[in-house]
Amino acid sequence: MLKHHHAYTNGVRLHYVEQGTGPLVLLCHGWPESWYSWRHQIDALANAGYRVVAPDQRGYGTSDAPHAVDAYGILDLVGDLVGLVHALSEEKAIIVGHDWGSMVAAPAALLRPDIFRAVGLLSVPYIPRRAVRPATRFETMSQKRHFYQAYFQPVGHVEKELEEDYRKTVLGVLYTASGDWSGHGFAVFDKTTRLVDNLAIPSKLPAWLTEDDIAYYVDQFRISGFRGPINWYRNMDRNWALTAFLDGAKLSQPAIFIAGEKDGVLKIAAEEFEALERNVPNLTKKVVIPGAGHWIQQERPSDVSDLLISFVRGLD
Numbered sequence: 001m002l003k004h005h006h007a008y009t010n011g012v013r014l015h016y017v018e019q020g021t022g023p024l025v026l027l028c029h030g031w032p033e034s035w036y037s038w039r040h041q042i043d044a045l046a047n048a049g050y051r052v053v054a055p056d057q058r059g060y061g062t063s064d065a066p067h068a069v070d071a072y073g074i075l076d077l078v079g080d081l082v083g084l085v086h087a088l089s090e091e092k093a094i095i096v097g098h099d100w101g102s103m104v105a106a107p108a109a110l111l112r113p114d115i116f117r118a119v120g121l122l123s124v125p126y127i128p129r130r131a132v133r134p135a136t137r138f139e140t141m142s143q144k145r146h147f148y149q150a151y152f153q154p155v156g157h158v159e160k161e162l163e164e165d166y167r168k169t170v171l172g173v174l175y176t177a178s179g180d181w182s183g184h185g186f187a188v189f190d191k192t193t194r195l196v197d198n199l200a201i202p203s204k205l206p207a208w209l210t211e212d213d214i215a216y217y218v219d220q221f222r223i224s225g226f227r228g229p230i231n232w233y234r235n236m237d238r239n240w241a242l243t244a245f246l247d248g249a250k251l252s253q254p255a256i257f258i259a260g261e262k263d264g265v266l267k268i269a270a271e272e273f274e275a276l277e278r279n280v281p282n283l284t285k286k287v288v289i290p291g292a293g294h295w296i297q298q299e300r301p302s303d304v305s306d307l308l309i310s311f312v313r314g315l316d
Contacts, residue, residue, distance in 0.1 A: 009083025012064040016055035020046025024090045025312060027054040030099020031229050032173055034061050034220045040301030041308060048309045055084060059228020061220040072231040074239040078108045085115055094312055096120030098297060100232055109253050110246060118315050119255040120308060122296055123265050125272045126280050129246045134236040145188050151195055152233040159226040161196045170217045172199025179262040179293035180206040187264050208299045251280045256311040258304055260292030284311060
């Protein structure tokens with residue numbers, strides 16, 4: 001049975017859901033999601049004999065959302081997860097992340113291999129620290145068209161348009177980045193338009209998404225707003241500056257990578273996707289699911305659950 005709790009960790013109060021008993025599996029969501037994005041995998045992993053915990057990370061849902069931009073740096077986000085494991089009275093965890101959750105899971109495993117014994121990365125491959133700071137890449141990629149990560153940088157700008165119509169934002173982001181939409185996405189868009197102008201709204205919901213799902217996400221973002229979640233992006237340059245010591249680091253734990261064939265991240269991080277086997281020497285599987293998009297654990301829940309269960313069982 002799914003249980004809701006709050007834990008105090010690293011100076012913030014995090015909401016999390018929990019189900020099952022056994023070895024701890026920590027599921028970390030991305031943007032703009034919540035623990036709810038793991039709703040299918042929580043039940044499947046719990047039934048397979050694991051203690052499954054999925055937090056709303058800082059800035060999301062009813063978890064604390066500090067106002068300061070620099071409260072969302074990578075060391076803060078990793079610290080939250082370390083503290084959560086301890087708050088759960090556990091010493092070890094298998095960590096699985098999707099989207100930004102993947103971008104936190106990987107450094108968590110690098111910084112605390114004594115805690116995070118295995119890693120699942122969904123959508124975003126392990127991205128070693130690049131030689132060029134993010135701000136330089138943003139400037140290069142947004143010369144002629146907006147690049148969404150650069151568009152997110154001015155404080156208060158994108159939040160205003162995302163919060164104009166929460167339902168349109170949630171549904172539009174989910175649908176436009178999914179495998180069901182065949183048009184252009186919102187990662188890169190014309191400078192005469194806003195990001196929300198580039199969100200596709202379906203006349204009929206895709207099979208993997210219900211009105212109840214949309215309503216839950218909308219309720220969560222009405223509580224949290226978008227400032228905290230967007231602040232994660234505003235720390236990318238700062239994260240780069242803080243982590244020079246990770247230059248050349250390889251992810252050594254057993255790992256699995258899962259993504260959708262139509263996920264735009266595979267183009268944005270094409271170099272890192274191709275280099276996964278070299279940068280993650282204990283990669284057990286690298287799976288690209290045909291026809292699926294960015295929201296892989298929601299679009300193909302059974303496939304992802306089966307892959308994760310096989311992966312974690314192989315660790316025993």
